[in-house]
Amino acid sequence: MKATDFENFMREVHGHPPFPWQSAVVAEAVERGTWPALVDVPTGLGKTSMLDVAVFLLALSAGGEAPAGLGRRRIFLVVDRRIVVDQAEAHGRVIAEALEKANEGEVRFEVARRLRGLFGASQGEAALRVVKMRGGATWDASWLPRPDLPAIITGTVDQVGSRLFFRGYGVTRERRPIDAALVGSDSVIMIDEAHLAQAFTTSLASARLADRTSGLGLPESSVIHLTATSAERPGENLDAWEASFDEDAHLRNKTAAQRLTAHKSLTFADSTEKKIVKEMAARVRDLVKEPEEPDDSPNESKDKRVLVVCNTVARAREVYEALTAGRTRLDGVEVLLLMGRSRPLDRERIAERVMELFGAGREADDHKAVLVATQTIEVGIDLDATDMVTETASWDALVQRFGRVNRRGAYGAAKITVVEDGAKKPPVYGATKVATADFLRKAAPQDGLDVSPLALRHLEVPEGLNAPRPLLPLLLPAHLDAWARTNPAPVNDPPIDPYLHGIDKSTPPVTIAWRAGLVIKDSDEDGTDALKLLPADHAGPVVDAVSLRSEECVEVSLMAARAWLQQGKPENLADIDDDDGFDDIPFKGGDSDRQVLRRSDEGDWQEARANELRPGDTIVVPCEYGGLDRFGWNPSSKEPVKDVSELASLRRGQPILRLDSDPGPRLGLPPLGGLRELVADWRNAEEPEDRDAFQGALVEAARTWLGSQDDPDDPWTREDIALLREALVSNAAFVATGVGRRSHGKIRGHSGSGSGTSVPVLRGAAPADDWRSVGAGKGRASSSASSTASWRAVDEEGSEGSSSLNRRVTLAAHLAAVGERAEQIATNLGLPEELRRVVVDAARWHDLGKAEPRFQAMLFDGSRVAAELAREPLAKSGMPPGDRGRRRRALRLSGLPRGARHEAWSEAIVTAHLEALAEPYPGEAELLRHLVASHHGRGRPFLPPVDDRGHGVLHVAFEEVNAEVPLPVKLHLTDADRFSRLNDRYGRWGLALLEAVVRCADMTISSEGS
Secondary structure (H helix, E strand, C coil): CCHHHHHHHHHHHHCCCCCHHHHHHHHHHHHHCCCCCEEECCCCCCHHHHHHHHHHHHHHHHHCCCCCCCCCCEEEEECCCHHHHHHHHHHHHHHHHHHHCCCCCCHHHHHHHHHHHCCCCCCCCCCCEEEECCCCCCCCCCCCCCCCCCEEEEECHHHHHHHHCCCCCCCCCCCHHHHHHHHHECEEEEEECHHHHHHHHHHHHHHHHHCCCCCCCCCECEEEEEECCCCCCCCCCCCCCECCCCHHHHHCCHHHHHHHCCCCEEEEEECCCCCHHHHHHHHHHHHHHCCCCCCCCCCCCCCEEEEEECCCHHHHHHHHHHHHCCCCCCCCCEEEEECCCCCHHHHHHHHHHHHHHHECCCCCCCCEEEEEECHHHCCCCCECECEEEEECCCHHHHHHHHCCECCCCCCCCCEEEEEECCCCCCCCCCHHHHHHHHHHHHHCCCCCEECCHHHHHHCCCCCCCCCCCCCCCCCCHHHHHHHHCCECCCCCCCCCCHHHHCCCCCCCEEEEEEECCCEEEEECCCCCEEEEECCHHHHHHHHHCCCCCHHHEEEEEHHHHHHHHCCCCCCCCCCCCCCCCCCCCCCCCCCCCCCEEEECCCCCEEEECHHHCCCCCEEEEEHHHCCEECCEECCCCCCCCCCCHHHHHHHCCCCEEECCCCCHHHHCCCCCCCHHHHHHHHHHCCCHHHHHHHHHHHHHHHHHHHHCCCCCCCCCCHHHHHHHHHHHHCCEEEEEECCCCCCCCCCCCCCCCCCCCCEEEEEECCCCCCHHHCCCCCCCCCCCHHHHHHCCCCCCCCHHHHHCCCCEEEHHHHHHHHHHHHHHHHHHHCCCHHHHHHHHHHHHHCCHHHHCHHHHHHHCCCCHHHHHHCCCCEEEECCCCCCHHHHHHHHHHHCCCCCCCHHHHHHHHHHHHHHCCCCCCCCCHHHHHHHHHCCCCCCECCCCCCCCCCCEEEEEEECCEEEEEEECCCCCCCHHHHHHHHHHHHCHHHHHHHHHHHHHHHHHHHHCCC
């Protein structure tokens, strides 16, 4: 392969050659051996194809035709527009699918072969993973299971940035070091419209300067700024270069020239805050109803697709209502509303229809349509409207909006109307909106201002029209040191959000999911019914019965969530992450605040009120609270929200049906008759035989009901129901999650009895090999079963997840398998020999502490006798991971102290072994001990203290390890000094990566049943 093969690669993947600038980036990157700091390309000329560039350069580096450090395993595209994250993921999947379809002799076949070689895969395995970061919900506990896998990852600044800095929003403390390592090493981070993320890019630059001591022989992260607005240049890496854009070469290219010179004529109109909605609606009516006149372009008179862009969610809703109701409604015109602050499952049908009507490259017809949208369409999304009506915004935001009109240059003329409302205190854009309006009043003549991409590159725009630079905090090495301490975190932990969005624009997010079955009706003193949230020990099992998925979540600002829960007046919320429309939210702190469930750092659910919410929280609220409609976030809505948890799980290839409450409303189907009585009988049964009989009746009733259903309500489809029926009717397991039994009657009060609640569910396996089509209406994307199955995660954050599988596994077999997997990953990464030795030894010895007699008794269902009689100690108990009651009983009978960690015993055993060696250990002993102690994400820097009243000596003889350790094992304050030295030696992200090799080896082996 050579750099010039990129042209054929693009033809094979996308069916067309690259633009000249794309080929130039590949050639210059290979020549220089580094990535550009800036790619400034006019809109419509394929900035997203930098993903293709990165994949191709990774293959060149793997084959030696490019410098080894140029290609990066993990390719990030970061943009603060949620729908664009979806679009970028779709682009990545096109690349991945093209690699799978490659034929020998093609460039893409060689690219796929080389990518597979990076992680030792054989032909037939996926060469490239594509991952979308969303929400605060975890993705089956891992979004990338191994650090040696090539992957494209798309996400927002909050999701990627918080993970990079060891404070992943919605991520447990134990998982954070793995996420930080995967983002902060062997990665290229492309930030689309980087001037919109200046705080994040500045923090990235400071972090790179403060942490360049990895010593692992692996490339660090590189940052590329992508823009179409000719914004200010990045000033932090003076040695980096800018990608060139040769106008003449692109004007000689027929496709590029058509897009560069696409006719777009801007007119400016003044209005008022009271009249602007009617004004915008009237302008839209004129565009779609104007008389048809012959034109040279066949599309001109027929194809009408008008895009309306508003600055706030509230105004977008007002314009939509004006166009669909009352005197100003448009008859015979399809009107859509699109916003980013919505659940992906609700948005997918709307987005699918939007792409059918407004997607670039569509077939022209005489159908007329209007799309009302927020800022969510500004960056990256490939829309091609015939005309536009937009509110005034900052100049850079308007340039992005112009790029969604006549994007391909296929229309002879496109009209853009910018309407100014004259607000004295404009939301979102402030003074820059006012300045832009003043500029356009003077610059736009009556016959229109040319705003084609080529004209915009040469238009002289005064200063002060673009979004102002946020007030940036200074990122110091001390901040990085504090964030690297993930477990336990320091008491004075620096907040992460100002370093992602700036001090004055910091709007930390909260992720919200809606679930049914979480409230009871209770009578107030005046006799009216009020909704009361179930106590956490009852509501938690209901939530955990169906794992929380990002597809069912909405992300809003912390202040917006607090205001909604306090039932205050909703503010003008924008659809961007660095503005929430709130100046201040007073904390009422009274009983009028509605309670929610908040996921703690430990992963369990706690009751919380508005003033207790924190940045990055994931909360679950009852469907009865409202706050959401079919278009997205709507804090004024009081209508109950549909629970879509089962659909979200189905999308992940994990069919499930919750039976503690009627699934009919959740699936958009008629009620399941008699369910309430069946569940009550099952829960109240005392004898095992009776309980089994009631269980059988419950399962049979559910299967019969599901087998008779066909037509659900949105967002479910008929195909969804068919797949769920196939998975659950023919072959499914009945599982009771939670602990204890409880009667069917009303639960009063806010403090539970502690017995918890059993939640009956039906779980099925994916019914077909090809799960890509799950719920797939035409053009709908979803995860494949093959990738879901191969990435099947074990929740390794607690002892339960690390020690429970559906079958017993001996300690010797588990350690051998993990050691082999760690060696494979370390070798694929190219770690130096001395580090590879330490990593593999840590993997081979990480679970030696499980040989402790009480721990073994716990693995044998609490029986010390069974543990003593066993031929070999166990690593996995074989207890079903969801059976918490059985596990708690085993813990109680075993005598294990509360919070006991087998990592502490493992480290003590390894320490004793090293001290007894006749010759010094050939690797770094400090690193070995740390990797063993931190293999579940704790020990950064301390393992938790445990009140262990045990005594005696723990003796372990395993292969070459023969050690005795006195009990109890004590907490060592010097571990903090060790942690600091290792961070200095290998870098904060370098040390986290070494930990990730051991931990990912353990997790993937466990997920495979070993």
